Amino acid sequence: MVDSRQGVNLTVKQAKNIADVIAPLLRQGLSPYQILASHPELGISEKTLYNYIEGDVFHEIAGITVLDLRRQVSHKISKKKSKGFKKRADNKHLIGRKYNDYKQYIDDNPNALITQMDTVYNNETTGPFIQTFKFIPSGILFAL
Incomplete structure (x- = not known):
């Protein structure tokens, strides 16, 4: 069915x-x-x-x-849906942490060893979770 x-x-x-x-x-x-x-x-x-x-x-x-x-x-987005798209008013916590800052750092320090980290969630409360580390110079991806 x-x-x-x-x-x-x-x-x-x-x-x-x-x-x-x-x-x-x-x-x-x-x-x-x-x-x-x-x-x-x-x-x-x-x-x-x-x-x-x-x-x-x-x-x-x-x-x-x-x-x-x-x-x-x-049509405007309904109030119920628009609450999920709330824009932050205060961006002080992003000073020095934006993507343009990252690109500037890479340009200023071409020999820097850069590792990118991310967390992959299956379910935010119970897991399982995967922590990934990507070592940029060597191209290695490590997942735990």
Whole structure:
């Protein structure tokens, strides 16, 4: 049952036929609701059309992307989603720690032995975690 709910329930020919109808209308600024109201022969619901557009089904066929949806582009991010994108107001902790500072240090000290470290998380609370060390001059990657 899970497999039947995955992917797109269209053949390439059907997708091309739908794309041929909706592409010029979307570029004129019509919404998917207006398109489907004037073209009931498409035989899909409004939600399905939105899912196809958001899933890039028509991207390669007709160049239709989410940016072609008028309201999608003009909508503001909801308050709930925008809390995840909170920008830090105070950047004092980044003084001397930005990427440009790193590049400047490398240019000033070409013989410096540089090691880059990163932590790979599977789950932030329970792990497992992988600590990686990359030794830049030799190109060796060590993971623990």
